[in-house]
Amino acid sequence: KYYYSLVLPDKALNLTLTEDIIEKGEKKGTKDVSLTSKAMYLNPVITSKVDEINGHKIGYLVYSEFDASFDQELFDAFKNFKKQNVTDLILDLRYNGGGHTLSANLLASCIAADASLGKTFTSLRFNKERMEKRNNKQEIDLFAYPNHYRNLDTPLTDGGLGLKRVYCLVSGNTASASELVINSLRGIDLEVILIGEKTRGKNVGMEYEDYAVEGYIYRIAPITFQSYNAKGFGDYENGFEPDAGLKIKETNPFNEEGKFYILKDYGTNEEPLYAKAIELITGKNPMKSATTRGAGKTLQGWELNAPALHRPGYDGMLKKYEE
Incomplete structure (x- = not known):
């Protein structure tokens, strides 16, 4: 019942919710939890x-x-x-x-x-x-x-x-x-x-x-x-x-069939696009190559034709x- 009030608030909200107290898989009672809304502005x-x-x-x-x-x-x-x-x-x-x-x-x-x-x-x-x-x-x-x-x-x-x-x-x-x-x-x-x-x-x-x-x-x-x-x-x-040499898909930078690359943190040596930029600037790519990097860097998966990212x-x- 609080969904639209939380998603589309017209003012600050103060809500009290009831939470179950669970011990060893059994409900032992309830407790009230107070929530106060606050505007969030995301720094780009x-x-x-x-x-x-x-x-x-x-x-x-x-x-x-x-x-x-x-x-x-x-x-x-x-x-x-x-x-x-x-x-x-x-x-x-x-x-x-x-x-x-x-x-x-x-x-x-x-x-x-x-x-x-x-x-x-x-x-x-x-x-x-x-x-x-x-x-x-x-x-x-x-x-x-x-x-x-x-x-x-x-x-x-x-x-x-x-x-x-x-x-x-x-x-x-x-x-x-x-x-x-x-x-x-x-x-x-x-x-x-x-x-x-x-x-x-x-x-x-x-x-x-x-x-x-x-x-x-x-x-x-x-x-x-x-x-x-x-x-x-x-x-x-x-x-x-x-x-041509700079076309890199961040989820599969080494073009390995059936693989999905785990996304890395921004600005780290294991992040493929950032590492390629460092290579163009310095002449040396800090990222391990497809043949020398350790096991477990990629996951078996499927390609998804998802719509463009919405935010x-x-x-x-x-x-x-x-x-």
Whole structure:
């Protein structure tokens, strides 16, 4: 009876549940357990670290969602990268289905820094009617660096890395605003090396508007634009494909028939996509090969044609309607 109150609460909840007391398999009585609900806000900056390997200062960032309410945490990660003088960056977007274009600009601007000065981050094309009203001029969004980033009211120089390339870990769940970052950086000739599986392919985005109806706020977010980079490229509806030698399936990195690889922790030497990025940077793969690794690293199993990962939060390429 508490299901909808717990899943869709309209206020903080205080519940008292009854729990059976079991001793040696027999019920000895009951006791009351009090529960108090609390709002949870998941920080999309899941992992951020710097390792020094073979003379390289390697930054590693796992970012799960372009959520503008956590832009400070994202910027703090880049400030730490700059403070520690990272020379290389591994950006893990495997499970990032998108979010706010504002945060995408923050991330891309911090990676490129001076190389992005005054350049187009994204150019938006709307439907025929809106484009005619705009005299067929696309809406241009410049890279935010180094100006005051409007969501934090601070310049981005403290987090500007100025890298020439970035190693991006991707999968079929990498979509929309994640692909926007990849395309926008390539648009200013920054090398984006993809490791993993082909991205989902979503080159269109949504503008949202909030409406109040009978005391409730509804957010409407129809797809209204297609995104292009500074070179005018925007036809990535089929996704971005890693180069042949960098196509790795994290659940079967050694392409062994009938095997299923146990997922490892982010940023460890036994995690295949991360290990491949380390190899590209340093020349040496820290992961054991398929023939030398110990027994029990894989499990017999079946391939499942499961739908794309669903998670709460933003999906897509989201921006505020401003016309």
